[in-house]
Amino acid sequence: MSTRYLIIVNREPGVGALAREAIDLLLVAGAFDLDPAVLFMGRGVLHLTRSRAHGDGEPRPLDALGTYGITRLYADASSLRHAHLDHAPLDPAATVVEGDAIGRLIAQSDVVLSA
Amino acid sequence: MPFGADVKLAIAVYGAPTSSEAPYSALRFARAARERGHEVLRVFFYYEAVAIANALVVPPQGERDIGAEWSAFGREHGVELVACIAASLRRGIVDSTEAARYGLAAHNLREPFMLLGLGQFIEMAANADRIVTFVE
Amino acid sequence: MAALHLVNRPAADAARARCLASLGSGDTVLFYESGVLGCTVGSIDRRNAQPNVRYVALRADVERHGVAGRLDRGVAIVDDLEFVDLVASHKPIVSWI
Secondary structure (H helix, E strand, O other): OOEEEEEOOOOOOOOOOOOOOHHHHHHHHHOOOOOOOOEEOHHHHHHHHHHHHHOOOOOHHHHOOOOOOOOOOEEEEHHHOOOOOOOOOOOOOOOEEEEHHHHHHHHOEEEEEEE | OOOOOOOOOEEEEEOOOOOOOOHHHHHHHHHEEEEOOEEEEEEEHHHHHHHHHEOOOOOOOOOOOOOHHHHHHHHHHEEEEEEEEEHHHHOOOHHHHHHHHHOOOOOEOOOEEEEEEEHHHHHHHHHHOOOEEEEO | OOOEEEEEOOOHHHHHHHHHHOOOOOEEEOOOOOHHHHHHHOOOOOOOOOOOOEEEHHHHHHHHHOOOHHOOOEEEEOOOHHHHHHHHHHHOOEEEO
């Protein structure tokens, strides 16, 4: 049985090194065929909105997720509420999960990486 | 996985020595892992933690030299110490190869650290039985 | 195997709160660094928690922060070797940022 990976993204998007390096980790995991599930939590949920701060229409590093075979995206409901994003459409689209479901996502993973 | 059997451990360190305790906690863990007889496949330093690999660091009198301690650990146990090359270049930590490549005035990578790509992080995570990450 | 959660943040921290809201039955939470500061008497709220969750605190940090005699009775102290054993006996290992 192949290893099940979950990557939890806590870092917010931005032009700084930490933000870019978090996405790099995600994309390299995809490029190496880990087929990770990705959970956006805390400030990480800010990735799921096409923020004006980055210029509408500009490609985001995150837009490459599909190309790298990363399709299973999740977002923590509580973090979305804190960020006032709970009624906004998520872009890229992600399944919204609450506490218990997050525990299950973790329990179904062999390896959890933090980005 | 039988409890107590040799476990292949991968260690990731994200926090820098000057702004977090991550490299200190990770070193204690790494030493304990070896004491338990487990194999530490590699220690991968990412984000600000690459600062550990900067040899041009002079701790004040009486303070620990955590970079030197990691070097000693790596040598003593034959464990690969890797700083992410992209994160390191961003932050001015270069080895002689990269210094020559970019025409830089000097190089400062601490021995026996290596600069490798994120692919080596992923490979480490894939080959290990467990990966433990020490965050800031 | 149950998950091992690593928390190095004190009580008011959002990452710590996210961790404690995401536990599965039988999981272990290990508090270390300043995470031990949120483990004093009365701090462990089991009301809405998953069953059989074990809370432990790393000895070196408990002693460094001077909270050894003040931990919630639901938090056991473990040393570095036991930390390694917990890693070997749990899967996955989750570090909370």
